[in-house]
Amino acid sequence: MRDTFSLIFAVLILALGACSIIAYRSHKTNSFSVALLTASFIPPVIGNLIIIRSTEKTLSLIGDYIYYMGMDLVMFALLKFTYDYCNIRSRIKKARYFADGLLILDIAQYLVNPFTGHAFDNEAIMVEGTPYYRLVPYLGQTFHRVVDYSILLLVIVLFIVKAKRTSRFYSERYYVIVISIIVAAVWQTFYIFSRTPIDRSMVSFGVLALLIFYFALYHRPMKLLDRMLAGIASEMSEALFFFEENGRCIWANEAGTALAGIEENDFESVPSQLFERFGDAYKSQEEYISSYVFGTGDDIKYYMMEKHSLRDEKKRLAGSFLSIRDNTEEQQKLKRKMFNATHDSLTGLYTREYLYERIHEVLAARLNTEYFVVYIDVRNFKMINDIFSNEFGDHALLTISDWIKSWMSDNCIFGRLVGASFGVCIPVSEFDPVRLEEALSPFVMDNGSINYHILIHLGVYKVVELNMEVSLMFDRANLALSTIKDEYQTHIAYYNDEIRKKVLWDQHISAQLHTAIAERQLRPYLQPIVDKNGQIVGAEALARWIHPDDGFLSPGSFIPVFEKNGMIVEVDKYMWRCACEILTRWKEKGSDLFISVNISPKDFYFVNVVEEIKKLTAEYGISPAQLRIEITETVMMSEAELRMKTLNEFRELGYVVEMDDFGSGYSSLNMLKDMPVDVLKIDMKFLSKSKDDGKAQTILQNIINLSDDLGIDSLTEGVETENQFNMLNDMGCKLFQGYYFAKPMSVEEFEEKYI
Ligand code: C2E
Numbered sequence: 001m002r003d004t005f006s007l008i009f010a011v012l013i014l015a016l017g018a019c020s021i022i023a024y025r026s027h028k029t030n031s032f033s034v035a036l037l038t039a040s041f042i043p044p045v046i047g048n049l050i051i052i053r054s055t056e057k058t059l060s061l062i063g064d065y066i067y068y069m070g071m072d073l074v075m076f077a078l079l080k081f082t083y084d085y086c087n088i089r090s091r092i093k094k095a096r097y098f099a100d101g102l103l104i105l106d107i108a109q110y111l112v113n114p115f116t117g118h119a120f121d122n123e124a125i126m127v128e129g130t131p132y133y134r135l136v137p138y139l140g141q142t143f144h145r146v147v148d149y150s151i152l153l154l155v156i157v158l159f160i161v162k163a164k165r166t167s168r169f170y171s172e173r174y175y176v177i178v179i180s181i182i183v184a185a186v187w188q189t190f191y192i193f194s195r196t197p198i199d200r201s202m203v204s205f206g207v208l209a210l211l212i213f214y215f216a217l218y219h220r221p222m223k224l225l226d227r228m229l230a231g232i233a234s235e236m237s238e239a240l241f242f243f244e245e246n247g248r249c250i251w252a253n254e255a256g257t258a259l260a261g262i263e264e265n266d267f268e269s270v271p272s273q274l275f276e277r278f279g280d281a282y283k284s285q286e287e288y289i290s291s292y293v294f295g296t297g298d299d300i301k302y303y304m305m306e307k308h309s310l311r312d313e314k315k316r317l318a319g320s321f322l323s324i325r326d327n328t329e330e331q332q333k334l335k336r337k338m339f340n341a342t343h344d345s346l347t348g349l350y351t352r353e354y355l356y357e358r359i360h361e362v363l364a365a366r367l368n369t370e371y372f373v374v375y376i377d378v379r380n381f382k383m384i385n386d387i388f389s390n391e392f393g394d395h396a397l398l399t400i401s402d403w404i405k406s407w408m409s410d411n412c413i414f415g416r417l418v419g420a421s422f423g424v425c426i427p428v429s430e431f432d433p434v435r436l437e438e439a440l441s442p443f444v445m446d447n448g449s450i451n452y453h454i455l456i457h458l459g460v461y462k463v464v465e466l467n468m469e470v471s472l473m474f475d476r477a478n479l480a481l482s483t484i485k486d487e488y489q490t491h492i493a494y495y496n497d498e499i500r501k502k503v504l505w506d507q508h509i510s511a512q513l514h515t516a517i518a519e520r521q522l523r524p525y526l527q528p529i530v531d532k533n534g535q536i537v538g539a540e541a542l543a544r545w546i547h548p549d550d551g552f553l554s555p556g557s558f559i560p561v562f563e564k565n566g567m568i569v570e571v572d573k574y575m576w577r578c579a580c581e582i583l584t585r586w587k588e589k590g591s592d593l594f595i596s597v598n599i600s601p602k603d604f605y606f607v608n609v610v611e612e613i614k615k616l617t618a619e620y621g622i623s624p625a626q627l628r629i630e631i632t633e634t635v636m637m638s639e640a641e642l643r644m645k646t647l648n649e650f651r652e653l654g655y656v657v658e659m660d661d662f663g664s665g666y667s668s669l670n671m672l673k674d675m676p677v678d679v680l681k682i683d684m685k686f687l688s689k690s691k692d693d694g695k696a697q698t699i700l701q702n703i704i705n706l707s708d709d710l711g712i713d714s715l716t717e718g719v720e721t722e723n724q725f726n727m728l729n730d731m732g733c734k735l736f737q738g739y740y741f742a743k744p745m746s747v748e749e750f751e752e753k754y755i
């Protein structure tokens with residue numbers, strides 16, 4: 001008997017020790033108080049082991065002390081554990097301090113017991129033929145029992161209260177412990193009163209410690225887990241359906257019952273309901289993901305259906321579950337995002353990129369429809385924005401986009417290209433130029449207070465190559481716009497091969513300009529200028545290009561190209577230099593004829609014209625009076641004051657400034673008095689435009705008289721007949737230029753004749 005219990009106690013000690021170490025190292029919640037509790041059971045068990053092993057009084061007494069003081073330690077640890085495990089805070093903390101105080105007192109009274117003998121003693125009885133020292137309790141021992149039982153009672157009460165208060169998923173872990181404590185306590189009590197020699201209740205204490213160890217650290221409430229999962233599943237926004245392997249529905253969450261439209265728990269009817277809504281798909285045994293769309297417009301609904309099968313370890317189908325998610329909101333957000341990315345924020349039309357994409361798609365798909373690509377440009381939009389306000393400008397763009405929408409059918413694609421230009425792809429059969437011209441002349445925009453004529457031009461390109469980049473099609477449609485001459489009369493222009501050739505030509509000659517200058521393919525021709533007596537007084541230098549492949553090119557074929565791309569400044573600088581070279585030569589030969597050179601309005605943007613010309617004449621040692629400067633009235637169009645200053649600078653330096661092509665454009669006689677010029681060049685061709693000869697003569701006479709009054713010499717160019725010459729002479733014109741006297745000629749020819 002003693003041996004058996006010795007063995008059991010020894011095993012218990014080892015087990016408790018191991019559990020204590022494991023608990024200490026586990027770093028779980030409450031692991032320290034569990035470690036302390038399991039360890040605290042070791043001294044009483046050791047005490048008991050000593051007691052049952054000893055056959056001699058002193059050793060047995062030592063066992064007794066270890067046992068009882070050990071039990072105080074157990075009570076201390078049990079109380080600490082209870083507070084931690086049951087998560088007790090606040091007021092009842094005081095009870096614990098009081099209990100701890102009593103335990104210390106108890107230990108103290110044991111420590112004095114060897115001297116006072118008030119607590120206990122022991123007496124030998126014979127067990128299995130050897131002496132066994134049994135406890136003889138006195139008053140002190142009663143105190144010990146009262147303290148320990150009170151604490152035990154407190155612990156039991158705390159556990160029961162906790163178990164009652166907590167959710168029933170957790171109460172199990174409290175009940176198991178509290179029942180073990182009660183069993184151990186009852187067993188202990190039984191031992192105390194039965195006075196059987198060996199304290200078997202130690203075993204139950206050991207088991208209690210191990211139970212606590214397990215429940216506190218390793219027990220996971222599976223029911224709770226189940227319930228939690230079920231809770232999560234039932235509250236999920238997705239509709240969930242669980243099926244047995246034969247297809248019978250065994251559970252659906254709240255969203256599921258709502259979607260299937262079934263009564264709560266009427267899971268049996270789920271399959272038929274789902275069939276009604278989604279067809280057979282959900283029945284498939286395979287796993288799949290698919291999406292469904294129901295309804296249209298505002299009632300549209302999007303669903304995402306996902307089926308998963310569950311298989312056991314042997315891969316046999318155990319059941320399946322289906323999740324159906326209503327992702328209507330997501331889809332609509334996505335659509336909105338798509339819309340914003342593909343639509344212009346102001347007009348709501350397609351953005352350029354998206355327009356190109358859509359046109360590309362349509363052209364790729366419909367092979368037997370012919371299409372126009374139309375570039376719609378608001379010519380005077382900048383002015384609208386400048387003169388009025390940006391709000392009015394926005395309003396204008398909205399008006400235009402509404403107008404575009406109004407003449408578009410479903411077969412058309414349209415969008416905003418950039419700024420005030422729009423793009424359209426329209427079947428040729430739907431394009432009605434007559435109606436459009438009517439609408440555009442004039443296109444008036446009215447916001448209630450402002451009424452303004454918007455100048456809209458359409459450049460039209462007919463799609464021939466379907467694979468061509470859409471941006472290129474619009475480039476071509478845009479190019480067509482450049483052919484519109486009378487912008488208030490014509491509003492629609494078609495791209496044609498000539499335009500293409502013209503573009504190619506422009507590129508062709510632009511690429512060759514530098515070579516042309518270096519190799520002197522470009523050269524000045526000279527046209528004489530005569531006085532009243534027909535005596536030559538000077539010449540105008542006019543550019544000619546003797547092209548190695550294309551032959552003789554007149555300025556009309558290249559000057560406008562270079563004026564447009566700014567290369568004109570290269571031509572002019574070269575021509576000025578040539579004029580200076582020629583004048584140096586003439587000076588040597590004793591001739592004092594002047595040369596007039598042309599200055600393009602664009603030159604002023606690129607160089608300081610006065611400085612350039614000053615440098616040149618200085619370099620060649622030419623008197624400024626020999627080089628005349630021809631400017632056109634269009635230079636006054638922008639930065640008029642600055643230009644006036646420039647012209648005055650020229651005149652102050654001694655150059656003669658001529659106003660070329662007077663009457664061709666914007667200037668008026670009124671402006672003439674403010675113009676710092678020396679000579680007025682009047683072109684006959686502007687006058688001959690007017691059919692009424694008498695009227696033309698009157699105008700001419702007036703111009704000549706006025707310039708006379710202002711001290712400006714008048715020069716008429718384009719004089720072709722003797723009659724004209726005589727008439728102009730009579731009118732008082734001072735200088736003349738024209739085919740009647742001579743056409744422009746090469747420098748060699750000119751020098752041969754006149755120098
Ligand atoms: P422009 O400066 O008004 O030059 C006069 C133009 O009238 C010249 O044409 C000349 O050949 C032409 N012409 C002269 N007399 C008559 C006539 O009796 N009847 C007719 N029908 N025409 C006559 P061209 O040489 O073809 O030059 C055309 C235009 O090209 C010039 O007009 C000028 O604006 C520009 N241009 C020519 N050379 C240069 C240059 O070196 N630099 C710049 N910037 N422009 C130039």
Ligand code: CA
Pocket residue numbers: 540598630660
């Ligand atoms: Ca000229």
Ligand code: CA
Pocket residue numbers: 660661681683717
């Ligand atoms: Ca002229």
